[in-house]
Amino acid sequence: MRSDFLAAVVAAVVAAVLALSSLSSAAAESVREQEIAECRPGEIATWGDGRDRPALSKPLVFVYWHAGAPAWFSSSQMMAVLKRAGRAWGGCGVESQIIALVGNAELPPEAVVVQWSEPGSRGNFGLANLGQRTLALSPAMFALLRTRNPNYPAEQTLQMVVSHEMGHFFGLMAHSRRCVDxxxxxxxxxxxxxxxxxxxxxxxxxxxxxxxxxxxDIQRCRIANGLSPKAP
Known part of the structure; x- marks a missing residue:
């Protein structure tokens, strides 16, 4: 009876610990999800390293050039990442188009070229150059990420980098001081x-x-483009 009782107690304690761990994990995720979904008064703050301005052009046209891309990122995968970011930024009231560059097709007027370029990325995962209208991604940095942690879902990093750099073209020149942005x-x-x-x-x-x-991010973008902070 004693051994059965102790076994039952141990099982109960283990179950309680697992339950608490699960609740803690869920709470942590809910905090992050809440921060992503809502922007409370006073939460918009930047590092003061730039001054927000209207979008580079309206609509914004992003043309993707697949040459030089890492082998594990397909052209269709890249287009999906770009379109996902474009749709999400659409909440700030600026339309965007995502076009794949095929052959010797001419660039649309005022297009932003998204390309894989070490010189253009300057040692970063990605870099927006508004003057040259380029969004450069680094093959070397993504290769390094793959080498150091081959099991890490690199597409998540790619999506974050593309979304971040695309935001500069929508007008967000300063970097946010809110960790989740x-x-x-x-x-x-x-x-x-x-x-x-x-x-x-x-x-x-x-x-x-x-x-x-x-x-x-969206509220800042709307303000930069002369719109009400919240979409109607």
Missing amino acids: VTSYYNDGKGGSCYARDLTQLKSVVEYRSILPTAC
């Missing part, structure tokens, strides 16, 4: 850190930053 970065390299409603949750997921624009 796709336009954010986590620290300024000088001891300053980003903001989250619960900073303990930053370690609950591999990448706390959203892969698509958040509610605060």
Whole structure:
């Protein structure tokens, strides 16, 4: 009887620990999901490293050139990533078109070329150059990511990078100080850190930053483009 009783107690304790762990994980995810979905008063803040402005053009036309892309990213996969980001940014009231560059087709007027280029990315995963109208992605950085962690879903990083850099063309020049925003970065390299409603949750997921624009990203974009913060 004693051994059966102890076994039952141990089983109950283990079940309780697992349940608490599950609840904690769910709570952590819900905090992040809430931050992505809503933008509370006073939460919009930037690192002050730029000044938001209207979109580069209206509509924005992004033309994708697949040459030089890593072998594990197909052209159709890339187009899906770009279209997903374009649709998400559409919430800020600026239309966008995503076009695949085929053969020697001419570029549409004022098009932004999305390409794989080491010089253009300048050692970053991605880099927006508004003056040259290019969004450059780095084959070397994505290859390094694949080498160091082959099991990590690289498409999530790709989506985040594309969404982040695309945001600059929509007018968001400054980087957000809210950790979860796709336009954010986590620290300024000088001891300053980003903001989250619960900073303990930053370690609950591999990448706390959203892969698509958040509610605060969209509000900033709408303000930059002379629209009401919230879509009608």
